Amino acid sequence: MNPAESGAHRTAPAGVTTLLVIAKEPLPGRVKTRLTPPFSPVEAARLAEAALADTLRTVRVLPAARRAVVLDGAPGPWLPSGIEVVAQGMGGLDERLAAAFGACSGPTLLIGMDTPQVTAADLAPALSRAAWDGCDAWFGPAEDGGFWALGLAAPDPGLLRGVPMSVPETGAVQRRRLVDAGLTVRDLPRLRDVDTAADAAYVASLAPHGLFAAALARSTRVAAG
Incomplete structure (x- = not known):
C-alpha cells in the first residue's frame, strides 16, 4: 500500500518545513496538453487530476509546519483535508x-x-x-532537465526570477543559481515528470496502486476499445 492510500485519514505530523505543491486546476485543454494525442483533453485532465490527488495525499501525511497547494484555478474533490489553498501569482512560471x-x-x-x-x-x-x-537548499532534479522539487532554508524570490523554465537546461540553471549565491545545496532523488504518454506509462509502473495508475488504465482500456 502506498502513502496516498494508507495515510489519507491519518493525523498529519508536525515538522519544521512548509511544504508547497504548485498546481493547475485539472481542466480539459488547460493541463497535460502534451498527452493529446493519444489521449483526449478530458482524459488528459483526468490523468492530471489523479496525479495531483496522489501528490497531495502523500503530502498530507508528511511532517511539515504547513501544507498548501499553490493553485491556478479553483479547488475540487481532489483536495484532501489538511491542505491549505493559496492562489498562484501572476506572470511566467519563474x-x-x-x-x-x-x-x-x-x-x-x-x-x-x-x-x-x-x-x-x-x-x-x-x-x-x-x-x-x-544546508541552505534542497534540489530535486527531473529526468527531462528540469526540477521537481526545490527547498530553501530562507526563501528568496530572487533565486528563481529570470530562470528559464520548461527548457532542457532549466534544472542546471536553477541549481547553478543556488550555488552561485553561496548556498550549500543537497540533492533529492532524480524523478521523471509526466509530460508524454510514455512518461505516463513509466510513472504508473512505479506506483501501480495509485490513483494515477488507475486513471491511466481506464483511459488505455477506453482507447483500446
Whole structure:
C-alpha cells in the first residue's frame, strides 16, 4: 500500500518545513496538453487530476509546519483535508514560483504535481528535523532537465526570477543559481515528470496502486476499445 492510500485519514505530523505543491486546476485543454494525442483533453485532465490527488495525499501525511497547494484555478474533490489553498501569482512560471516562496518564511520545500510516484522516502531527507543543518537548499532534479522539487532554508524570490523554465537546461540553471549565491545545496532523488504518454506509462509502473495508475488504465482500456 502506498502513502496516498494508507495515510489519507491519518493525523498529519508536525515538522519544521512548509511544504508547497504548485498546481493547475485539472481542466480539459488547460493541463497535460502534451498527452493529446493519444489521449483526449478530458482524459488528459483526468490523468492530471489523479496525479495531483496522489501528490497531495502523500503530502498530507508528511511532517511539515504547513501544507498548501499553490493553485491556478479553483479547488475540487481532489483536495484532501489538511491542505491549505493559496492562489498562484501572476506572470511566467519563474515569477509564480518566486511569489510562492516570497509568501513564506522559514524553511520551505516546493514540489510540482507531475510526479505522482513521489513517496515519503523521496522527500524525507528535506523534511527531517536535521534537514537544514548545514544546508541552505534542497534540489530535486527531473529526468527531462528540469526540477521537481526545490527547498530553501530562507526563501528568496530572487533565486528563481529570470530562470528559464520548461527548457532542457532549466534544472542546471536553477541549481547553478543556488550555488552561485553561496548556498550549500543537497540533492533529492532524480524523478521523471509526466509530460508524454510514455512518461505516463513509466510513472504508473512505479506506483501501480495509485490513483494515477488507475486513471491511466481506464483511459488505455477506453482507447483500446
